[in-house]
Amino acid sequence: MDQKLFDLVYEAVVNRESTYEGVYYTGVKTTKIVCRPTCRARTPKSTNVTFYRTLEDALQAGFRPCKRCKPEANGALGPDAALAAQVDDLIELQYNEKLTLDKLATALVISPYHLQRTYKQVRGYSPAEKTERVRLQHAQQLILESNVNITEVGVAVGYSSPSHFTSWFARRTGVSPTAYRNGQRGGDSAETK
Ligand SMILES: [Zn+2]
The missing domain is CATH 1.10.10.60 (Homeodomain-like)
Structure with a gap:
């Protein structure tokens, strides 16, 4: 992922904006949990984040869906x-x-x-x-x-x-x-x- 694009998406995560809801999923390397970009849980450090285009990609990479924001549930874009x-x-x-x-x-x-x-x-x-x-x-x-x-x-x-x-x-x-x-x-x- 291009650094500029990463920064844009990460900024949306920090601000909990819905711009990338359903477009990217936030994989948190330290916890191995994948979130929606709007998740209300504590914002992960950018160095611990990988963005995935689909939830499937994140799951395949070994991430588990967050219990709080439930990225697998309906409501994505x-x-x-x-x-x-x-x-x-x-x-x-x-x-x-x-x-x-x-x-x-x-x-x-x-x-x-x-x-x-x-x-x-x-x-x-x-x-x-x-x-x-x-x-x-x-x-x-x-x-x-x-x-x-x-x-x-x-x-x-x-x-x-x-x-x-x-x-x-x-x-x-x-x-x-x-x-x-x-x-x-x-x-x-x-x-x-
Ligand atoms: Zn979450």
């Missing part, structure tokens, strides 16, 4: 939600690259049509919209929390052209990146947030 979560993973890892529907579909070995349709059903918006949201979130963070200049912020979130980045950012937020850095939040001030 269906295949559509699991697919949507995989798409989110890919977008989080590659949002700074040119990310097309075809590219995502190729990575997941499914048709672009099926990907688009399933994702939209689960999330309520398209993978392209998700990519924009992830990019915007990272751009806003870089603008507010770093001294990286606006051109470089654009490059970091996949816009090689500063003018394209600026107009896209303004369209999404209502203010330019520079104005955003200077504290204008398009009517949504930092204090009230």
